[in-house]
Amino acid sequence: MTVDWSWHAVAEAFPLLLRGLVVTLEITVLAALLSYVLGLVFAVIRMSRIPVLSQLTFLFIEAVRSTPLLVQVFMFYYVLQSQTGILLSAFLSGVIVIGVHYACYTSEVYRAGIEAVPKGQWEAATALNLPRGRVWTSVILPQAVPRVLPALGNYTIAMFKETPLLLGIGVLEMLNRAKEYGAETFRVLEAYTLAGVFFLVISYIASVMVRRLESRVGTL
Amino acid sequence: MTWDTDFAISILPRLLQGLWITIQATMAGIAIALALGLIVAVIRYMRVPVLSQVLGFYVLFVRGTPLLVQAYAAFFILPTFGIVLGPLLTGIIVLGVNYSAYTAEVYRSGIEDVAKGQWEAATALSLPARPTWTRIVLPQAVRSIVPMLGNYWIQMFKDSAILSAITVSELLYVGQTIGADQYRYLEPLTIVGVLFLAVSYPAAVLIRRLERRLAISR
Numbered sequence: 309m310t311v312d313w314s315w316h317a318v319a320e321a322f323p324l325l326l327r328g329l330v331v332t333l334e335i336t337v338l339a340a341l342l343s344y345v346l347g348l349v350f351a352v353i354r355m356s357r358i359p360v361l362s363q364l365t366f367l368f369i370e371a372v373r374s375t376p377l378l379v380q381v382f383m384f385y386y387v388l389q390s391q392t393g394i395l396l397s398a399f400l401s402g403v404i405v406i407g408v409h410y411a412c413y414t415s416e417v418y419r420a421g422i423e424a425v426p427k428g429q430w431e432a433a434t435a436l437n438l439p440r441g442r443v444w445t446s447v448i449l450p451q452a453v454p455r456v457l458p459a460l461g462n463y464t465i466a467m468f469k470e471t472p473l474l475l476g477i478g479v480l481e482m483l484n485r486a487k488e489y490g491a492e493t494f495r496v497l498e499a500y501t502l503a504g505v506f507f508l509v510i511s512y513i514a515s516v517m518v519r520r521l522e523s524r525v526g527t528l
Numbered sequence: 529m530t531w532d533t534d535f536a537i538s539i540l541p542r543l544l545q546g547l548w549i550t551i552q553a554t555m556a557g558i559a560i561a562l563a564l565g566l567i568v569a570v571i572r573y574m575r576v577p578v579l580s581q582v583l584g585f586y587v588l589f590v591r592g593t594p595l596l597v598q599a600y601a602a603f604f605i606l607p608t609f610g611i612v613l614g615p616l617l618t619g620i621i622v623l624g625v626n627y628s629a630y631t632a633e634v635y636r637s638g639i640e641d642v643a644k645g646q647w648e649a650a651t652a653l654s655l656p657a658r659p660t661w662t663r664i665v666l667p668q669a670v671r672s673i674v675p676m677l678g679n680y681w682i683q684m685f686k687d688s689a690i691l692s693a694i695t696v697s698e699l700l701y702v703g704q705t706i707g708a709d710q711y712r713y714l715e716p717l718t719i720v721g722v723l724f725l726a727v728s729y730p731a732a733v734l735i736r737r738l739e740r741r742l743a744i745s746r
Binding site for chain 1: 700714728
């Protein structure tokens with residue numbers, strides 16, 4: 309068995325995959341930002357024990373965590389559009405679905421971070437008659453957020469690795485570019501190997517950075 | 529477009545068949561992951577020269593690349609070498625190999641948690657390597673990591689939906705096919721979501737309970 313490896317094909321596929329990589333990174337960054345903000349909102353709603361709303365948030369989080377991301381991608385893209393007539397691009401749909409999906413995971417991270425803040429901080433804030441909003445923004449969150457940064461970093465890497473799922477709804481991210489190139493030239497070995505190497509290198513560098521961050525701020 | 533119950537009932541048998549394939553793929557996949565992960569963990573722990581480093585890179589490589597990329601690579605590249613396995617078998621192997629890199633790390637944490645005195649006692653009794661592993665270390669290591677392995681099992685169950693991309697006729701693939709044929713995605717995709725939920729949520733609750741039980745009795 310001889311491996312038929314063509315460096316010419318690698319050179320040809322390289323710029324194509326780079327263009328896909330830009331899309332992959334755009335999706336990752338936007339979805340990550342969405343998950344950071346929405347996850348925090350979910351966590352605060354759940355912990356504030358607002359009747360009905362807190363329970364609904366809990367149910368939503370459990371349902372999202374118990375179903376596959378790919379199923380959610382298809383549901384959002386096909387069902388929502390046919391039901392409501394709202395037309396979102398595949399790119400934007402992907403960002404929203406990945407962002408909301410991971411918000412259900414980051415909310416648990418925030419919750420752990422908030423619970424790690426000593427109870428005395430809450431009591432002191434109450435004793436000082438601080439309004440509820442100020443307690444969150446000035447006392448609790450500034451202490452909770454730094455500790456959750458490494459966990460958020462790990463979820464960001466996970467999101468980066470989930471972006472290929474969006475080829476199912478036609479987003480031209482990196483794997484889709486590799487597939488396209490492989491289908492046109494039949495050089496599947498080079499195309500997929502190159503895509504794999506790109507993913508590996510970026511996620512490895514990112515995980516080293518997260519580990520460094522971890523040693524600086526400590527884990528939960 | 530409103531919900532059509534008659535249509536939903538008419539497609540249910542086909543979707544249940546898809547769920548059965550999903551369950552089969554997950555069962556076979558987790559069996560591979562549990563066995564292969566254990567082998568990788570033990571070899572890495574014993575620091576076999578060269579082999580340990582190769583397996584270290586294996587774990588890094590598998591964890592660093594997306595499952596879908598691995599599935600595509602296996603599905604499209606292997607046939608160019610004359611290896612034609614069919615979608616389901618390819619999918620099962622990809623799932624098993626992918627998760628073996630994660631279970632290997634779980635086993636490693638379990639093995640490292642076994643008290644050092646257990647190893648020393650085994651050496652003092654001049655127990656050969658094999659019974660030291662099978663009778664002393666692994667029974668203690670596995671106990672504490674059962675819930676973690678269980679969580680990976682559930683995760684694999686959900687990840688098996690990815691195999692629809694390589695035409696494995698599992699639950700999501702069946703749902704998508706019905707949706708594309710009938711131009712109705714609401715019912716098939718909703719049922720797909722509900723079926724995934726109906727299996728993975730009770731499983732997660734069970735594992736949480738198991739975790740609590742194993743934690744108390746230690």
